[in-house]
Amino acid sequence: MNAPRLVVDDISVLRVNTPRPVLNQISLAFASHELVSICGHNGAGKTTLARTLLGLCPVAKGEITLNGHPLHNAPRGQIQMVFQPPSAQLIGQTIFEELAVTALQRNPSLTRTQLEPFVQDCALRVGLRAPIHADVHALSGGELQRLCLAQALASQASVLVLDEALSSLDPATRTSLRRELRDLTVSHGMTILMITHDMEDVLVADRVVVxxxxxxxxxASPRDFFYDEAGQASPCSVLGFHPPYLVEAAITANQKWGAALKPLTEEQYVEELSHVPVP
Ligand SMILES: Nc1ncnc2c1ncn2[C@@H]1O[C@H](COP(=O)(O)OP(=O)(O)OP(=O)(O)O)[C@@H](O)[C@H]1O
Ligand SMILES: [Mg+2]
Structure with a gap:
């Protein structure tokens, strides 16, 4: 892992009317270029962690640092969150307005001539192909999610937190947005934390935190999460999650042919299977 960008050091978070801490002695470190899935059953504390990273929940104990600075001293806007539903965070009338407001908050010296190509570029980078003067209220769910990602780009945030942001989208849009998120970690060095119940999301991540x-x-790595030594239950099953179809197929093949397949993509599945002497 690269040097950690965001460090959560032994934090505990208390809420009123809860008998125990909602977050209890959490320590995690996230680097640039990392895409991390954060999973857990209902009430596990995922949204509370996201809100705490945004500075919305007070920390009773421990510290969060961003690039070595305590979170409250870090430059504003470095951590952005994509809410569910995405329309909850819209303030502009058009795609251009929405992205321009965000870009100007970050860099007030941008001129109108610089703004338009900048906004256009942010939209295209996340596959948002609607005209930039289109009304945001006419966008589909997938386009809105892309707009929120474009907003994160316009804000030049270094950390993006998505709280089940892909959950209401159709499978094809979800697949395509997963790819865009992956690309953002590569092209912009972003740290992306993807809170999710969807095990397909875990397949594209570098790490999974439960x-x-x-x-x-x-x-752990997704591979260590989904697969275990032959005959043993995987951490995924032990922790009560249902693995994606691809993983189930590989585990079935392992049991049937004594193989040790551990694919995370269809290409890897086909490649690994081609080396198995199937009777
Ligand atoms: N504002 C609050 N006041 C009191 N308790 C809260 C508050 N927000 C969350 N909690 C409690 O904290 C625990 C964790 O909630 P959180 O929303 O973080 O879970 P989650 O992992 O995001 O769950 P889900 O998968 O259902 O979204 C729950 O027991 C919840 O009831
Ligand atoms: Mg939640």
Whole structure:
């Protein structure tokens, strides 16, 4: 891992009327270029963690640092969140207005002539192909999600937190946005934290963190999460998640032919399977 950009050091978060801490002694570190899935059953503390990273929930104990500075001293806007539903965060009338407001907050010296190509570029980079003067209220769910990603680009944030932001989209849009997120980590060095219940999202991540009752239960690679040594239950199953179809197919092949397939993509599945001496 590169040097950590965002460090969560032994934090605990308390909420009123909850008998135990909602987050209890959480320690995590996230680097640039990393795409991390954050999973956990309902009430595990995922949204609370996201809100705490945004500075919205007070920390009772421990510290969060961004590029070595305590979060409250870090430059504003470095951590952006994509909410669900995305329309909850719209303030502009058109795509241009929406992105221009964000860009100007970050860089007030941008001129009108510079603004238009900048906004256009942010939209295109996340595959938002609607005209930039289109009304935001006429956009589809997938286009709105792309607009929120474009907004994160316009804000030049270094950390993007998505709280189940892809959950209401159709499978094809979800697949395409996963690819865009992956590309953002590569092209912009962004750190992306993707809170999700969808195990397909975990397949594209560099790491998966599982929260349970406010504590970190697992921090591992997707491969180590989905697969275990032959005959053993994987951490994914042990922690009560249902693996994606691809993983199920590989595990079935392993049981049937004594193979040790551990693919995370269809291409890897086909490639690994081609080396198995199938009777
Ligand atoms: N404002 C609040 N006041 C009191 N308790 C809260 C508050 N917000 C969250 N909680 C409690 O904190 C725990 C964690 O909630 P959180 O919303 O972080 O879970 P989650 O992992 O995001 O769950 P889900 O998958 O359902 O979105 C829950 O028990 C919840 O009831
Ligand atoms: Mg939540």
């Amino acid at each position: 929260l349970d009752l406010g504590e970190v239960r697992l921090d």
